[in-house]
Amino acid sequence: xxxxxxxxxxxxxxxxxxxxxxxxxxxxxxxxxxxxxxxxxxxxxxxxxxxxxxxxxxxxxxxxxxxxxxxxxxxxxxxxxxxxxxxxxxxxxxxxxxxxxxxxxxxxxxxxxxxxxxxxxxxxxxxxxxx
Numbered sequence: 001x002x003x004x005x006x007x008x009x010x011x012x013x014x015x016x017x018x019x020x021x022x023x024x025x026x027x028x029x030x031x032x033x034x035x036x037x038x039x040x041x042x043x044x045x046x047x048x049x050x051x052x053x054x055x056x057x058x059x060x061x062x063x064x065x066x067x068x069x070x071x072x073x074x075x076x077x078x079x080x081x082x083x084x085x086x087x088x089x090x091x092x093x094x095x096x097x098x099x100x101x102x103x104x105x106x107x108x109x110x111x112x113x114x115x116x117x118x119x120x121x122x123x124x125x126x127x128x129x130x131x
Contacts, residue, residue: 002047003027006035006066007055007090012114016053016090019118023051023125032061036069039085043077049085051128054108056091056098063089064098067106086128088112 001024007013008030017026027049029035035054042048052070056063067087074084088110089102102108110124 001050002042004029004035004038004042004049004052006030006032006052006058006063008058009055012055012090012116016116019116019121020051020053026053030058032058032063032066032069035066036061036073039070040073052085052087054087054089056089056093056102063091064101064106067102067108071107084109086110088124088128090114090116 003020003024003026005013005016005020005026006029007016013028017028020026027038029038035052039049039052054063054067067089070085070087084107086109087107089106089108090112091098092114094113099111102111110128112120112124
């Protein structure tokens with residue numbers, strides 16, 4: 001599985017990469033703009049990401065805005081909902097408002113609060129890909 005980890009914190013990127021290693025190889029982006037560029041480049045290469053782990057709090061374009069841009073691009077290019085990239089939002093905020101924004105307004109498929117626990121990540125992965 002091709003994975004994109006979007007995280008501005010170096011340590012969090014490394015930890016998440018290690019936890020996701022048995023699912024596939026992860027590429028990295030540090031900002032929302034880098035994430036959009038990587039997402040579109042992967043599509044252009046005909047090797048799209050199947051999973052994006054997207055931090056909510058990033059400088060510049062945050063994760064919520066990035067997710068909305070990804071979903072808008074999918075809608076504009078005719079991607080069916082069943083074929084959309086799976087997006088797991090990651091955040092240090094345990095805020096109901098952020099969860100509502102991510103799921104209902106943004107279209108994420110999973111949500112994890114930091115620090116990310118390997119067992120919780122695996123549970124979300126099962127839910128996202130195998131339910």
